[in-house]
Amino acid sequence: MKITTLLCGLPLAAAFPGAPVPSTIEKRADDIFNATSVTGAFVAVLDAVEDVAKAAVKKTSPKVVSKHAKFAGWKDFKANGVNLGGWLSLEKGIDPAFFNDNGASEAIDEDSFCAVLGKKECGRLLEQRYASYFTEKDVDIFASYGVNTLRVPIGYWAFMPAIAGDNYYTGGQLSAFSALAKYAVNKGMHIIVDLHGLPGGQNGLDNQGKTGQLEWWNSTTHYTETLKLVDLATKWITKQPHKDQFTLGLINEPLPYLYQFGQVDWSFDYLNKYYTDALAQIRKTTKTMPVMFSDGFSGPQTWDQWWANSTQNIVFDTHIYFFTGGSYSYDAPYGACYLAKSYQVATNPVFIGEWSIQASEFNHAGDDTRKVFFDSQFSAYTTFLNGGAFWNGKHNGTNIVGDDGTDQTFYWSWQKLASEGIVPKAGETVQTLC
Ligand SMILES: *[C@@H]1O[C@H](CO)[C@@H](O)[C@H](O)[C@H]1NC(C)=O
Ligand SMILES: *[C@@H]1O[C@H](CO)[C@@H](O)[C@H](O)[C@H]1NC(C)=O
Ligand SMILES: *[C@@H]1O[C@H](CO)[C@@H](O)[C@H](O)[C@H]1NC(C)=O
Numbered sequence: 225m226k227i228t229t230l231l232c233g234l235p236l237a238a239a240f241p242g243a244p245v246p247s248t249i250e251k252r253a254d255d256i257f258n259a260t261s262v263t264g265a266f267v268a269v270l271d272a273v274e275d276v277a278k279a280a281v282k283k284t285s286p287k288v289v290s291k292h293a294k295f296a297g298w299k300d301f302k303a304n305g306v307n308l309g310g311w312l313s314l315e316k317g318i319d320p321a322f323f324n325d326n327g328a329s330e331a332i333d334e335d336s337f338c339a340v341l342g343k344k345e346c347g348r349l350l351e352q353r354y355a356s357y358f359t360e361k362d363v364d365i366f367a368s369y370g371v372n373t374l375r376v377p378i379g380y381w382a383f384m385p386a387i388a389g390d391n392y393y394t395g396g397q398l399s400a401f402s403a404l405a406k407y408a409v410n411k412g413m414h415i416i417v418d419l420h421g422l423p424g425g426q427n428g429l430d431n432q433g434k435t436g437q438l439e440w441w442n443s444t445t446h447y448t449e450t451l452k453l454v455d456l457a458t459k460w461i462t463k464q465p466h467k468d469q470f471t472l473g474l475i476n477e478p479l480p481y482l483y484q485f486g487q488v489d490w491s492f493d494y495l496n497k498y499y500t501d502a503l504a505q506i507r508k509t510t511k512t513m514p515v516m517f518s519d520g521f522s523g524p525q526t527w528d529q530w531w532a533n534s535t536q537n538i539v540f541d542t543h544i545y546f547f548t549g550g551s552y553s554y555d556a557p558y559g560a561c562y563l564a565k566s567y568q569v570a571t572n573p574v575f576i577g578e579w580s581i582q583a584s585e586f587n588h589a590g591d592d593t594r595k596v597f598f599d600s601q602f603s604a605y606t607t608f609l610n611g612g613a614f615w616n617g618k619h620n621g622t623n624i625v626g627d628d629g630t631d632q633t634f635y636w637s638w639q640k641l642a643s644e645g646i647v648p649k650a651g652e653t654v655q656t657l658c
């Protein structure tokens with residue numbers, strides 16, 4: 225399969241506008257453009273889903289009422305969540321205008337944004353963004369739909385200075401986060417601090433902040449830095465006024481090799497060591513704070529061989545996307561139902577930390593496929609699992625991904641979907657194809 229898109233909705237063709245660029249950026253873009261295949265458990269699952277979806281009997285099941293109870297531990301919680309991606313941690317695909325209109329069109333991610341503009345200018349622009357991309361007004365909109373969970377991606381550099389060789393800016397990320405989290409918790413929301421970019425880079429994708437950097441694995445230096453990061457994040461959380469309404473997510477989308485969407489023996493071992501050490505360290509500070517592990521695109525039930533029925537207050541984060549792997553917008557809902565049911569065998573809580581409604585084929589706005597796809601995923605993840613968080617709260621991506629010429633915002637922007645009547649309101653009944 226030829227890869228044409230990256231996770232979190234950044235199409236490769238848009239990642240690199242072609243202007244003269246510093247050689248390191250050029251090299252990283254080359255590595256990505258030249259990738260021709262993705263492999264791993266995630267892709268195998270999507271292939272299986274495609275078969276299941278094709279065989280599925282297209283019958284609508286009874287309506288399911290959406291649940292929006294306040295957080296009181298992951299075991300009984302049903303998250304109706306959104307992600308605040310592209311706010312405290314930049315992704316070009318979410319808001320290309322922020323790069324293009326600010327003289328950084330050749331930059332491809334947060335690190336190169338700061339490399340291109342210089343720390344002073346990048347800091348000035350980022351501070352403006354912390355104050356404006358997601359605000360209390362946005363939280364009000366989310367709250368009016370019964371959203372009870374915000375997952376907030378944040379890079380290591382918000383908690384500690386950029387390590388040598390990285391160009392990240394450390395500034396007002398945490399004070400902006402603290403203020404908005406306080407406001408959101410007062411509206412009944414739970415907050416997930418999602419460590420999205422770790423020292424050294426854990427997935428090589430642009431979403432971690434520095435495209436192509438994949439040095440987190442097997443590096444004792446970065447391991448030590450990461451445990452320090454976890455300690456800083458834990459202590460920051462315990463100082464928040466509503467500290468009981470926070471979960472700490474230890475890692476986002478770890479990939480042992482570029483485009484290996486799944487784990488191998490050594491990477492399972494490495495992640496397990498990290499989860500074990502991080503958890504032990506966190507428990508020195510707080511006995512109660514929920515800790516979120518990523519399943520690393522291997523299926524949450526895979527982790528039962530090490531963590532079955534854990535009493536440590538952990539929850540697994542797994543991401544379900546259909547925009548790669550050959551799924552069609554009209555049968556992807558069956559795939560979502562199938563996956564959600566199959567993940568039910570996992571013995572720990574399972575949260576779908578990212579999902580969207582772009583399929584790899586037949587995306588369009590003219591009929592009810594987007595509503596059915598949204599409702600079926602929303603319903604499947606809250607009925608069979610512990611809910612999820614839509615990626616992304618807002619999206620300003622300009623790439624055309626629909627066969628009717630519609631751009632990414634029609635499939636990735638929760639706020640746009642809400643304004644179109646596709647996001648169900650609190651208490652509304654939803655149609656599910658499960
Ligand atoms: C990909 O690799 C080839 C050589 O193998 C190179 O000529 C080309 O510039 C690279 N980058 C892109 C974007 O194709
Ligand atoms: C990491 O270390 C393991 C051995 O413990 C090795 O098998 C694996 O290839 C290493 N991976 C990388 C990316 O260096
Ligand atoms: C986990 O708990 C379930 C339900 O109580 C039980 O059926 C299962 O055997 C347990 N698994 C392990 C590995 O302890």
Ligand SMILES: *[C@@H]1O[C@H](CO)[C@@H](O)[C@H](O)[C@H]1NC(C)=O
Nearest residue numbers: 321618619620633637639640
């Ligand atoms: C970005 O997306 C949001 C949500 O759809 C929208 O309200 C806003 O106007 C967009 N911003 C720009 C600059 O287009």
